Amino acid sequence: MRRVAIIGHGAIGRDLATALASRDGYALAVVLRPGSASAAAVDPACAVLPDVGALARFAPALVVEAAGAGAVREWGAAVLGLGVPLLLSSVGALHDDALRHALVATAQAAGTRLYLPSGALAGLDYVRAMRGAPNLRVRYESRKPTAAWADELARLGPDAAPDAALTLFQGNARAAAARYPANLNVAATLALAGAGFEETEVRVVADPAARGNTHAIRATSDLGELDLVVANRPSPDNPKTSGIVSRALLAAVEQHFSTVVML
Structure with missing residues (x-):
């Protein structure tokens, strides 16, 4: 058992x-x-x-x-x-x-x-293989519907309910994971798989037109390059996470x- x-x-x-x-x-x-x-x-x-x-x-x-x-x-x-x-x-x-x-x-x-675990991401096997490669650069963008950011947008005030895509954060993975512990587990996972927290670039976007919880990874090094987009359906019980x-x-x-x- x-x-x-x-x-x-x-x-x-x-x-x-x-x-x-x-x-x-x-x-x-x-x-x-x-x-x-x-x-x-x-x-x-x-x-x-x-x-x-x-x-x-x-x-x-x-x-x-x-x-x-x-x-x-x-x-x-x-x-x-x-x-x-x-x-x-x-x-x-x-x-x-x-x-x-x-x-x-x-x-x-x-x-x-x-x-x-890989969680909501894909491509971590490739990023792990790239770790330590010359000229490694890893960029990650989280783009989710505004419902996933309801608490954060409420704290920003009524003017923060976007009719178009709104960038909430741009910085490194350590700051992203610290600022959004319920939303940015994937940024930490990607950082640990590849270039580290300081060297992993993160952009967080609230987008009313987003087709689900979307994660985009761009990783390049002397070994090759990866461009990957994953669009997950939000969990019906918690829009901050993906099913x-x-x-x-x-x-x-x-x-x-x-x-x-x-x-």
């Missing part, structure tokens, strides 16, 4: 739990704080775990984080310290060098691994347990 615990039961965690429950051979648990309103939506076949002790007793073979950057800080070292591999959904949390180094050190000491994200986590879980691993 493949024992998997999922931290969080929002749009991503719930979709992942539902997908795994439909497959044979999985025993599932959901990690939630005591009194969490999300507990009522958890399938009765899934255990609900309130703390690290309960998680240790469940003895998962893999833990999946699907609850935001705060959950990475709260649970990351504790999970890895148990010697259990951790698959992160909220990769943007790793823009914090101190947190990233601490998690890596904990994983190394415990003899386990920290997994970073494909939970499927990317599912694919990563299946790879973890697979005899044949595609890298």
Whole structure:
């Protein structure tokens, strides 16, 4: 039996739990704080775990984080310290060098691994192969419908409801992930795959005409070049994220347990 615990039961965690429950051979648990309103939506076949002790007793073979950057800080070292591999959904949390180094050190000491999924992106295999190549340059643009940026636009005031595309941010991946932790996990993933946080250029656009959550990557080096655009449908439960994200986590879980691993 493949024992998997999922931290969080929002749009991503719930979709992942539902997908795994439909497959044979999985025993599932959901990690939630005591009194969490999300507990009522958890399938009765899934255990609900309130703390690290309960998680240790469940003895998962893999833990999946699907609850935001705060959950990475709260649970990351504790999970890895148990010697259990951790698959992160909220990769943007790793823009914090101190947190990233601490998690890596904990994983190394415990003899386990920290997994970073592709999430809403494609082409990361090519970008990883380019890493360290001469004259590497990586540019990324996030273009999403205005519904994905409702909170941010509200903070900018009524004049910020755009009738046309509006650039919200232009800078490097570290600043992007820090500024938009719920929207820019992909920028951090791309940075870690390739040129690093400072050298990965990011542009963030709110566009009422966007055809879904669109991610454009331009990567060039002496080895070649990559131009790629992915247009994902937003999650019906959370327009900040794409429906494909939970499927990317599912694919990563299946790879973890697979005899044949595609890298």
